Amino acid sequence: MESDFVGQLIRQLPRDRRLEVPPGDDAAVLRPTPNSRPVITVDLLTEGVDFLLQGHEGTAGFPPAATPAQVGKKAVAVSLSDLAAMAAVPEAVVVAVALPRHGGRVIADELTAGVMAMTDAYGVTLAGGDTNSWDGPLVISVTALGSVAAGHAWRRDRAQTGDLIVVTGPVGGSLLGRHLNVEPRCREAVAIARQFTVHAAIDISDGLALDLSRLTAASDVGGVIDLKAVPVHPDAERLAALQPATGKTPLEHALGDGEDFELLLAMPAAEAIRLVATPPSELVAGSSMRPAIIGEIVAEPGLEGKATDGSKHPLAAKGFDHAFE
Amino acid sequence: MESDFVGQLIRQLPRDRRLEVPPGDDAAVLRPTPNSRPVITVDLLTEGVDFLLQGHEGTAGFPPAATPAQVGKKAVAVSLSDLAAMAAVPEAVVVAVALPRHGGRVIADELTAGVMAMTDAYGVTLAGGDTNSWDGPLVISVTALGSVAAGHAWRRDRAQTGDLIVVTGPVGGSLLGRHLNVEPRCREAVAIARQFTVHAAIDISDGLALDLSRLTAASDVGGVIDLKAVPVHPDAERLAALQPATGKTPLEHALGDGEDFELLLAMPAAEAIRLVATPPSELVAGSSMRPAIIGEIVAEPGLEGKATDGSKHPLAAKGFDHAFE
Structure with a gap:
């Protein structure tokens, strides 16, 4: 069932040599990278939870509403x-959307x-794509397919x-x-994987x-974070100042906010030291990685979090929780 | 971002030898079938359009409401x-869901x-999976990954x-x-592809x-359907009798209803004749294909539709339209 609008747009694209059968058929047939493993992942975003759509945001003005293009x-x-996070080279995506029936055409564009x-x-x-319309809010699901050499996925x-x-x-x-305005660390990950030893990543x-607690739990280990070493983004400072009522410090925002889409890497000490000493632009031209x-x-x-006085305290693994009842 | 509930369930599954890195990481790494091409497709179903959930159906009782398991x-x-429809062997699926916050746990199970x-x-x-909760209806998106020999996709x-x-x-x-209770013709398609020449399929x-009009339009050809040869399902007879007000004949239901998930194949004449003469059970044990x-x-x-008197009339390419404004 390849309906539709996204499908029609895709068919107008220049032919991609990585596709043996292009979108517009029941499914797309890919030409895989030789000697590689397919890597697959899916994420689904819903209006009201993962984003607010412009014209449908609340009165608070925060978080900022997204344009359909940003979504x-x-x-x-x-x-x-x-x-x-798997050190995989991205190859292909397929996109499924549920569009509000009214105004859906503009949103789809x-x-x-x-x-x-x-x-x-x-x-x-x-x-490939699957476009649906309904009387509900905007939903978008993206499945990404990448490739990695056998045994080399992080x-x-x-x-x-x-x-x-x-x-x-x-x-x-x-x-x-x-x-x-997320810039996933795809090129950086592939470059790091080529030149450094990484034991685990998320x-x-x-x-x-x-997310660090997920990595350590999966690895049956623990982690101690040197709190003064955590690079706190200026936005964390701004957000703390904007929302004093929450009582959250900039560091707490840095540890708990999420939606950063930076990578956490567990690396042998010498390799980690070598990585931070390497100019990012030597790894990937124009990279903003720090x-x-x-x-x-x-x-x-x-x-655990290690304070400036050297004392250690348990660190709550707080963050965005996908809760339901 | 591999959250959650579906992820937790998946991690309890016995290890599948086709997975180099199992679900529960940021993405799954597959071991592809040697010498094959990956085939990828996505479909998204929304409550109220593609299915009615039990307890949330209208009063009409038709169409019948679905259990979450059926969804x-x-x-x-x-x-x-x-x-x-591509004659691809199914290999893997990833599933993304948006669950109603209230009652979502039971639905998820x-x-x-x-x-x-x-x-x-x-x-x-x-x-792999991505589970989300929200204050909206149930949405599920399934991406399927299959394999087919180079040049052999339908x-x-x-x-x-x-x-x-x-x-x-x-x-x-x-x-x-x-x-x-859809039974996709996966095994039949692969068996037919091995033993017969098929020029096109949907x-x-x-x-x-x-769907036939999509196939003929994509192929720059046309089609003439021998109306008396169309196998009309007994459900089409029942539905016509149940809904006389629509004025639709059983044949019109057969041509327009959709959701059949049978395959349409365009085959050289001798091959088509040989296929219908072959007992389906010789192709796939226990197959219900006819x-x-x-x-x-x-x-x-x-x-065009050819009537019993041999006259031909244009056939409207009616069916389910994914319309939006």
């Missing part, structure tokens, strides 16, 4: 970030433009005691707008502490 | 049917059971003048309940006439 870009970015801006920027094939369950923990850039306060979607060592992997399970 | 099964079946019943039945790996744009048109079983009236999701020749491909674009 399309973000949906692709979030799935590509999962591929980055802009959304598709956003999707294509992202697939263009990351050299990814838009391999996993989250291979961190080792003594590894240093690296974050690829400053975090916190992304809801002020960065969450709508991307920060739900919050540094929460890797920092923020702590170490320890044998004792759980997460 | 899960159907969502997988619809995507697998797209792979069947049953939905996942339905998804797994289908992946078990079709020998497919459940390679396309919809290669039908040739003189081909006979085969449908793999009786059609119409599926909304009486068959639409919730699955019937939106209606025989509409292929029938229903017409032929002609050079003149458009669809």
Whole structure:
């Protein structure tokens, strides 16, 4: 069942040599990278939870509302970030949307433009789509397909005691707008994987502490974060100042906000030190990556924060929780 | 961002040898079938459009409401049917859901059971999931990944003048309940592809006439359907009797209802004749397939129906339309 609108747009694209059968048929047939493994991931974003659509936001003005194009870009970015966390080269995406029946055509146009801006920027094939209309809010699901050499995918369950923990850039306060302009670390991940030893990796979607706790739990280890080493994004400072009633410090925003889509890497100490000493532009031309060592992997399970006085305290693995009843 | 509930369930599954990195990481890494091409397709189903959920149906009692398990099964079946239409062997699915916040846990349990019943039945790996909760209706998106030998995928744009048109079983009236118990023709498609020449194929999701018109339009040909040869399902007779006010005949239901998920094949005449003469159980043990020749491909674009008196009339390519404004 290849309906439709996105499908029609895709068929107008120049033929991609990575496609043996292009979109518009019941399914797309890809030409895989030789000697590689397919890597697959899916993320679904819903209006009201993952984004507010312009014209439908609340009166608070925060978080900022998204244009349909930003929603399309973000949906692709979030799935590509999962591929980055596996050190996989992104190859293709397929996109499924449920559009509000009224106004859906305009939303579809802009959304598709956003999707294509992202697939263009990351050299990814838009391999298919399914467009639906309904009387509900906007929903978009992006499945990303990447490739990685056999045995070379970064996993989250291979961190080792003594590894240093690296974050690829400053975090916190992304809801002020960065969450709508996500730049997944795809090229950086592939470049790091080629030149450095990485034991485990995860991307920060739900919050540094929460995502790090997932990595350490999967690896049966723990982590100690050197709190003064955490690169706090200026947006975390701004958000703390904007919302004094929450009582959250900039550091707490950095540890808990999520939607940063930087990578957390557990690396042998010498490799981590070598990575932060390497100019990012030597790895990827024009990269905005600013890797920092923020702590170490320890044998004792759980997460601890180390204060400036050297004292350690348990760190709550807070972050965005996909709760339901 | 691999959250959650479906993820947790998946991690309890026995390890599938086709997975190098199992679900639960940021993405799954597959071991591809050697010398094959990946085939990818996505479908998204929304409550209220593609199904009514039990307890939330209208008062009419028609179409019948679905259990969450049936929704899960159907969502997988619809995507697998797209792979069947490419003659691809189904390998893996990833599933993304948006669950109503209230009652979502129960729905998630049953939905996942339905998804797994289908992946078990079709020998497919459940390679990942993304579970979301929101204040909206149920949405489920299934991406299916299959494999096919290079150059061997069935396309919809290669039908040739003189081909006979085969449908793999009786059609119409599926909304009486068959639409919730879809059996995609995956095994049949792969078996037919091995033993017969097929020029073009599509699955019937939106209606025989509409989907056939897509195949003929993509192939720059036309089709003439021998109306008395169309295998009308008993459900089409029942539905016509149940809804006399629509004025639709059983044949019109057969041509327009959709949700049949039988395949339409354009085959060289001798091959089509050989296929319908072959007992389906010789192709696939236990198959319910009942292929029938229903017409032929002609050079003149458009669809025509041939009546019993031999007269031909244009056939409207009616079916389910994914309209929005």
